[in-house]
Amino acid sequence: MSLTAADIMEPDVETVTESEEVGDVLTKLARKHYSGFPVVDDETGRLVGIVTRTDLVDIFQPSDRTLWIPIGLPPFLESMEYGFDLSWGGLDAELDLARNAGKPISAVMTEDVVTVREDATLDELLDVLAGDDPDINRVPVVDSGGFVQGLVTRQDVLRALRDERRA
Known part of the structure; x- marks a missing residue:
């Protein structure tokens, strides 16, 4: 018998709705x-999407606060670019949170x-x-209507492979 997604998925999946605010989802991630x-x-x-810690961390990246200055004087043929971080550390993160939380x-x-x-078979999950x-x-894991039935993580697949090898 081959394992399927239904065999290894976590059926009790907590979801968020698309209109929930970033700040509320950050709080849920921290608590759960x-x-x-x-x-x-x-x-x-x-199901309309997925949100991960990475998605949320990306809104706090300081790339828009980096000033790139080309530096190069003759006799150099090519200029080099140096990046200067113009962020203010914790204050920037707080400002980003205030700007994006809602x-x-x-x-x-x-x-x-x-x-x-x-x-879906174990091979398809892999x-x-x-x-x-x-x-x-x-x-x-979704049904034909697009409703979430469960969730399979890499850890779930690794456990299933381990258990299958031990059997």
Whole structure:
């Protein structure tokens, strides 16, 4: 008997809705110690995206506060660019949080979500979780209507492989 997504998924999945605010989702992540949530449509409950810690950390990146200055004087043929960080450390993070906390999670979520059905084999799960995209650490399991039935993480697949080898 081959294992399927239904056999190894976590069926009790906490989701967030697309209109929930970034600040509220950050609080949920901190309290639950999760690394992300499937995002569902406010009205239908169907999967519309996924939000991870990485998505939320990206809104606090100081790339817009880095000043790049080309430096090069003759006899140099090519100039070099030096980056100067113009951020103010903690104050910038607080300002970013204040500016972004009220935004809907749909503004930062990933919309192109890789999903599987409950009958997906262990090999299909491995193809997704060990594939070319290193950012995929979890895959929502959805039914034909797009409703979340569960969630499979890399850890779940590793445990299943370990248990299968021991059997």
